[in-house]
Amino acid sequence: MAELNFDKVLASLKLRLDEIVDEAEFDDVLKEYTGKDSLLSVERKKLSTLSKEDKKTYGEKLNNVNNSITSNIKKAEQEFINKKYTSLENEENEDITIDWITRRGTHRHVISQVMDEVVEIFASIGYKVAFGPEVETSWHNFDALNTPDWHPARYESDTLYTDHNLETLLRTQTSTVQIRHMENNDPPVYIVAPGRVFRSDQLDATHSPVFHQLEGLAIDKNLKFTDLKGTLEYFVKQFFGENIETKFIPHFFPFTEPSAEVLVKWNNGEWLEILGCGMVDPNVLEHVGYSKEYQGFAWGVGIERLAMLKYQIDHIKNFYENDLRFLEQF
Amino acid sequence: MKILKSWLNDWIDIEDINSNDISEALESLGFEIESKTEKTPNYKNILVGKVLEIYEHPNADKVRITKVDVGSKTYEIVCGAWNFDVGAVVPVALPKSEIKDGFKINKRDIRGVESNGMICSASELDLWDDHSGILKLSSETKLGSDFSTIYSSNDTLWEIGVTPNRGDCMSHLGIARELSNYFNLSLQENSNELKPNIENVIKVNSGRIKACNSYQSIEIENFKLDDSNLNIRYRLSAVGVRVINNVVDYTNYVLHDIGQPLHAFDRDKLFGTISVRFAKDKEILKTLDEQERKLDTNDLIITDDDKPIALAGVMGGYDTEVTDKTNNLLIESAYFDKVSVMKTSRRLNLISDASIRFERGIDFNLQKQGLQRFVNLFENEQDIFYSNIIDSSKNAITYDEVKFEKYEIEQILGVELDDEFIKNTLTKLKIEAEVSDTEIRFTSPSWRYDLERPIDLIEELAKHYGFNNFSSTLPIGNNLNSKGDYWDKRLYLSKILSSSNFYETQTLSFTDSYSNELFTPEKTSVKVINPIDRSQEYLRTNLIPSLINIYKFNVENNNHSNRYYEINNVYDDSNHKIFKDIPNQEYSLGLLIPEIETVDDDRVKTKSNDINSLTNTIKKLFPLCEFEQLSRPGFHKNYSYLIKLENKIVGYMGKLSYKNKSEMELEQSLYIAQINTENFEFKQLEDNIYTPLSPYPYIKFDLSFSVARDFQASDLIHLIESILKENENNISIFDNFTNEKTRNLGIRIVTRNYDKTYTEAESTQILEMIVKEAETKFKIKLNRRAENAT
Structure with a gap:
């Protein structure tokens, strides 16, 4: 019996597979070597003419050859695909150190961010945001806050006025919102009032005619000095971190008594003032007509001061120049 | 205010207390420590010597040769100062000693004469600023002694802040009184009774004026104008007072010692009665x-029979001042009202150590003691003659007894203070009080203006108890989970804008009238009567010029063209909408988008914007808003719109006019908006209702209509939405092509039925219905259509 030279077939297959340039050709090759018109099919047709024994032997052989052709093709195809992926991935080799996206920060002004953060802290213990006018009556800015009419803060060198009788002015403190709020709301009161305040100062490294404060006010039955301490200690820890040390030292504000300043111990061991506070003076509560069973505490904190400490900003002018190099850092 | 430890020690025995503990005490009592300096000698090995001989230098006119005895030995020293004679006792720096700042002294040849060191001035030893010559010491000083042992050089100096309510603490006595309680030490008495030995020449009458409760004077004869003693000069210079002569130095010393300002007149220049x-x-x-001061009727003055002689509490007169020709003195010790002194000193911008003390209020019983202290200081140095003190006081000031229930202390402070502590503290502070089981009665001492009410005394007790000794409790307020409409709106707007490439700005509220006129000529500006800068004397009526300024600044300085927004107040002179007596103020949002925008991806560099960039931003902020075209000043004629929310105007927006663009020297057009955030509520912004998701596949058409130039795409979208209102839809414009002749509008419709998959026939039917209705309703024409387009 004339057997086909199968080694030759397999050798030719190998050559054929090496020539493949496109994935789709593998199907063609499979057809060529195992399909209807393939040498293998021709040989299979011959099987019927063989003796039973030869048929079995040759049949088995043909099967083996078929398997080996199929597996060679499959293997070659797999290799071809793997190689294709490898080369695709090899080609993709960007320099990832290039920073194309120039956007930095949140695009929110750092003053707003700090105000939000402070509001958020007090909101978490039951305070709501209140606000009031920036052009105020002298009465709300001074008299109602127990500031005597001879007080130097009232001088035109310190305060910006909008009428010649000195009856309206640009508020010098957000404490005015205490009065506005209490005039229009019954106790209990738990509010914070972030906002702009104004002083007669040129814009420079340490002064600005416009700056921001956040005023806080809590009025209820039974609020005591110990509550004031606990509330502000909570704020300081939330804002500066659990491990910050705080101390309260006596101070003077016309509209609180006792009054205190809160200091925090900075990294370098220095104690820095960060806010003023006190028990609301009974005169203030009387001015707004609250009954004697209510009392409470108030505090004020400078937003620029907090921002300067938190981000180590050394120049107040930065806040109001709005230079992009500054804005995009936050 | 500056205080010295050695000076405090005159009043309370704190020599052995560590200065850090004193700092802590001061701070806990409410005196802010501005600085603390440990003073040590800035010199080494300086000895006390006596000048035995002085002779001319053979080769120099400006220096002399002295022979100085330093106890064990005499030295020849060349000296350039001429303010001393033979017999002067002086500080001597011999070779191997050091003067100020580590300067080493050696033997030196001065024009052929060997000088064995130098004789020192106060400046050279860093004691105080004095260029009048060498420092002369008391003739009794032991020769050869180490200068640092006769001059208190080891000391502590504090600069402290005294709050405006505590005029009584503006002296060493005042501070010592506070510390006496803290350290539980007793306060010394430091004044000796006087023994007058001459008659008074000048009469005094403090008049009927309330502003001068007390005027006292004493006359001094047979005095010599000289340097005051070393200790006084040391103390005054340490607390920052310029050393002048004994008369001036002693008045200043009394002021810093007990807080009573004094003034010295040349008595022989006064006539008749002082009033x-x-x-x-x-x-x-x-x-x-x-200076010739022109006075007005608010200025309190001192006069004699002829003329004004001093501005009360502020400054003395030139004609009656003490000079080196003065033979006799009249010393004034008065109580002037704080308001009068404040008005005059501020008006004339004359602020002195005395005026500051009067402004805060001095002890109304201190005048006599002030004169006693002055005379005591003088008596120690010279054999002077002095008169009786003339006291023209009204005693108009009295304090009533105040009483309150003891439980009020706990009610304010949250802790109970025990009787022992209360009694002790009040005794040490010299506050007369009676403490019973239920009640406290007290009367304020003459130096305390701040103890009028029960709360004042409670504060005093709290302070001495120590704020840091109180416990802390955290009360919870009544507004959980609610920051309020005002803040919610601010956060909502900021969140959207900052995530849409806008930078938030914070600019000053001041502007010029031109900027206000530009966009809001209908508003009258609020003017600041005492502006910081005359060119910025108005409050802004809108935020747009501020945004344009920041935009231009960053284009010029950083070459970046960006979007900006600001949320802040604008002001105008109409009445405030809620409050009486103040101008209108509106919390506003300003927006700016440039035509060509720098984007934050460097591969792309820039992005173009048009009017739709602005309208789309505003739609994103206010999903339910509508625009109505209305030409406004400063804006482009067509691109100028009102923004309405539920038929209420909330603001306006558009494109900057070409005229303004050119006048402002802008290279690009700007799209700008001004929105009043008080004209809507936060809940009006919410458009967030869930649209159910259909489980069926979508069908999609792209339609292209030929439309008129002024056709509004939103009309077509609304029509299609109404046709497909039962479906889940996504309808969008994908093309808007315009040339001189035609305009084509491409609209994409993606729709799903909630109940079924559309067949092809149904899909075509829907498409045809839409086209037919659109063409009929709007007189537009379909150009092209594509079903299931990709």
């Missing part, structure tokens, strides 16, 4: 600084 009155309008007084 106190308010000045006549335009009355003239030449003050010590040789």
